Amino acid sequence: MYPKKFEALIRMFETLPGVGAKTAQRYAFKMLESTDEEIDSYVEAIRGIKDIAKCGRCGFLKDDEGCVFCKDKSRDQSVIMVVGYPQDAIAVEKTGSYHGQYHILNGVISATKGVYPEDIGIESLLKRINETVKEVIIATSATMDGEMTALYLDKVLKEKGVYVTRLAHGLPMGSSLDYADELTLIKAFNNRTKIEQ
Amino acid sequence: MYPKKFEALIRMFETLPGVGAKTAQRYAFKMLESTDEEIDSYVEAIRGIKDIAKCGRCGFLKDDEGCVFCKDKSRDQSVIMVVGYPQDAIAVEKTGSYHGQYHILNGVISATKGVYPEDIGIESLLKRINETVKEVIIATSATMDGEMTALYLDKVLKEKGVYVTRLAHGLPMGSSLDYADELTLIKAFNNRTKIEQ
The missing domain is CATH 3.40.1360.10 (Dna Topoisomerase Vi A Subunit; Chain: A, domain 2)
Known part of the structure; x- marks a missing residue:
């Protein structure tokens, strides 16, 4: 029932080890408080995964x-x-x-x-x-x-x-x-x- | 000592409530296993925060x-x-x-x-x-x-x-x-x- 874009955030956190629905929701609410600059840095961080290799x-x-x-x-x-x-x-x-x-x-x-x-x-x-x-x-x-x-x-x-x-x-x-x-x-x-x- | 782009990922997870250095590291390693498509969807999810309001x-x-x-x-x-x-x-x-x-x-x-x-x-x-x-x-x-x-x-x-x-x-x-x-x-x-x- 959450807006789609918020659900997407919860789904992302639910993929993490040991994180259930409640915790994922708590993480998503915390991330919601981020400034635009913080969001940009997180986007960069996630994008950066593609450049990480062994x-x-x-x-x-x-x-x-x-x-x-x-x-x-x-x-x-x-x-x-x-x-x-x-x-x-x-x-x-x-x-x-x-x-x-x-x-x-x-x-x-x-x-x-x-x-x-x-x-x-x-x-x-x-x-x-x-x-x-x-x-x-x-x-x-x-x-x-x-x-x-x-x-x-x-x-x-x-x-x-x-x-x-x-x-x-x-x-x-x-x-x-x-x-x-x-x-x-x-x-x-x-x-x-x-x-x- | 981790590569910068991996450290950025750990830093992101450390901002979450109740997540310390060890857990953030564990989350980052899990996310590292993501496919390119999953990464794209996570980037979208994080970006979407800007469109979420009360x-x-x-x-x-x-x-x-x-x-x-x-x-x-x-x-x-x-x-x-x-x-x-x-x-x-x-x-x-x-x-x-x-x-x-x-x-x-x-x-x-x-x-x-x-x-x-x-x-x-x-x-x-x-x-x-x-x-x-x-x-x-x-x-x-x-x-x-x-x-x-x-x-x-x-x-x-x-x-x-x-x-x-x-x-x-x-x-x-x-x-x-x-x-x-x-x-x-x-x-x-x-x-x-x-x-x-």
Whole structure:
């Protein structure tokens, strides 16, 4: 019964994860209070999605200005930290303790969800391993799937002859990397260990 | 550290009520999965906000196609239901029990929040009272402020000589109209009573 243009706004919010009819309505009413300038900036923000893609090299998000990690020549080229998702790289960045390369898998191997090694960015990671790379730090989440992925990566990376470490102490098991506090992340980063299997 | 265009998306979601950095990020990642067509429809939805305004007659939302309630000539002109917010009118509509006019105050009188009668759509309501109007149903929420508003409306409407009723039994005190289940609303509508004071 709302005017069509207001309904369109509610429908948009209803597509978001965990947002039902009531919340979508509340969001729409809040957005209704926006100034014309704010609306213009939101239109730009939504339009901008079309310019966002995955970096072909590291798998992070990039827009038309390129990948923030790959274009930064001040970053250490000799170490690659492998994470499951873009959020995880951001979480590590926030610690301020790491200034090397990243590789975002955009997924983790999962038996239950049917995600296999070829479905995530493992091949592109192996392509990046050359004599410049001295260490690969596996920083997948401390979940079942994350651990499985770490073990698999350790195996294929060692075959390439590269030194492999894994974020270790500090990360409470079963938690998601994305939600770890910075101190815990720093501890896990400093205490990284070789995988023993 | 995200690309600028992705940050813009996160910033947009952070303006929504109850949405923090983590949730905004989650919403932005979900929206990133949109097709080009979906993005276009979202851009249209956001742009459409500029065409949404309050109906000068009843206070409901209208877009460039006019007010859905006021333009509907099949609706009973002899009865006006007064509600606090647009959501409340929608909640009543969903019961399917009412097919009269609405008047949306867009607020309720509140001593604590400093909202006075002149701050909400009471004057425009009084202007609508003429010989055609046989009944005004006060349907403000069963909260302190809603009750205060109902008592005030009852007084000024009776001075105009119109028959005034109030949604009554069924609405649990302290709850918001917007969240009442439909059966409770129908009960409250059927058992409406004259205000005794």
